[in-house]
Amino acid sequence: MIFGLFALLSTLISAESTTNEVTRDYCSLPDAIYADGVSAADFGATGWSYTNAANWADFVVTCGGSFQSPIDIITTSSAQEAIQPQINYKSKDASTGYEEANKPYTKEYEGEYSEIEVTDASGSVIRYYAKQFHIHTPSEHTIDGKYYDLEIHFVHQAIQDDEQDCNKVKNKLTVFGIMFQESSSATDYEAFKPWFDSNVTGEIDSFDLNDFFSKMSDATYYHYNGSLTTLPCSQTVNWVVFQQPLPISSTQLKQFQDFLSDSTLFPIKHNNRPIQNLNGRKILKGTAITSGVTEIPDVQGSFAQIIAMAILITLLIQ
Template identity: 75%
Template sequence: MYQETTVNFQIPYLLMEYRLLTLVLMVGTMQMQKIGNVIVEIYHILELVVTCGGSYQSPIDIVTTGASQQPVQPKIYYKNKASDVGYEEVNTPYTKEYEGEYSSIQVLDASGLVVRYYAKQFHIHTPSEHTIDGKHFDLEIHFVHQVNAIQDEEQDCNKVKNSLTVFGLMFTESASATDYEAFKPWFDQNMTGEVESFDLNDFFQKMTDSTYYHYDGSLTTLPCSQIVNWIVFYQPLPISTFQLNQFRATFADSTAFPLKQNNRPIQHLNGRKILKGTALTAGVTEIPDVQSSQACLLLLSIVMGAFIL
């Protein structure tokens, strides 16, 4: 079981401040024609500082007693099965992440509208980033989905409210849990960067309680854009000690995370409403595949990678 620590270094954010200080000091020694570029970089870093201090930041502590009831979510069912698509590992020193072309789902946004999203990537945080009634969990997986309406190659996904929906699934260490077949390819030493896909539905079908909590928030990594429609599931799934330790070993040699934890600290709610609902996970719903936007896929890679710069 995860034990809360009293010290929580957030090295990547400290590195961002260090970059700003270094750039300021460099101005006095650089040639005049380069000062303009430095000023632009300083402005960009200051912009990140302001965004990461916004009022709609994630993760949050979900206080269940204060949540308002929301209508039932549409069925969570991904049309594509294990033989349909491949998953490519993204090399990042701060998480275990896979990207691929998946099928779409229909999701309620925080305003109660049904919007079509399609899954783009998933990655892990250990311990969990969100807490429920003050409690951390051993692992949290984020399934990142992009809104179907963003098709324009020139459109910036990072500036469209609720352009992303992220499912947060919690996992708790269990001595009796069996290993997930879905996780095994993540740690296959013979893997060449792309692995045979698996059925994302497996995680949701294992839930006996599909209660979720829903709120408007942000990316938990730089640039902290406040564009995320968060759906955090209440029931943790069991994970074996062996597989949990495999995930934790991802950070064994990480200099960015000396405590071997890659979770962002809890952010203030700032008056936001938390909604409560139930997702339908049983049965089969045929949802047509959608055309992906390569521009937004590239942006997602940049957004997740920016955390380590």
């Protein structure tokens, strides 16, 4: 019995170490078709910038497509979704860190977070993994013509595995757009501090998008097919834009706005693309279900859990 216990324990520990090394096969994104070789990294006075946003199609032809973002969301023209999909973070890994990315046109954190399940604008339920989040100020989307002080995009990419075929996923990306409005009573968000506070490292050790959802008293969202809002403007984005703005302190808003103080890169002091034509697209409206979701079982149990499991199984087979 003891020998069997240790053999089983060894097997389980070995399995745990194997499952810790997770490699994901992400659905590939379309390559941009460039008019003159300009890449998304060529941001600045001699390349693309927000001063020449009206002419981005001259740099990258996809920026002249019919399904471009951002848009003005006219709430009275939106259609109610027949089924209210769950925006479901299947697992919450608070130990997963995000590191600051070197992007000249925004402030961005990159780092895989966890699996979500969200309904695509085509009606299909697709699984994604969070990849990065970044800022635009003022907001890129408008709601009934209104701009907000800040918009943060939480970018998720679809995966290929035994349960999901990338060839059947129309929108390889789902992006959540959350608005922020300056408030004198708002407290600073811990997740934003590493960007600016000198006494904080450039990595977020713990991050959970549910922390933002929990602050919403109204989880109404608007849902449409669109594009990236920077080059290469790929039209492969399932957009989910939330209606209720969250408060942001004057201090943190100013820190984001001060990022745009370089007159060479941002002579017009903003990094939001102009509103694009809707071109007949449908805007769907729903209410996100973001709480009360059961997490998937953690197969990477603690050492104590593994021992307990081994003992239980050994006793059962005697």
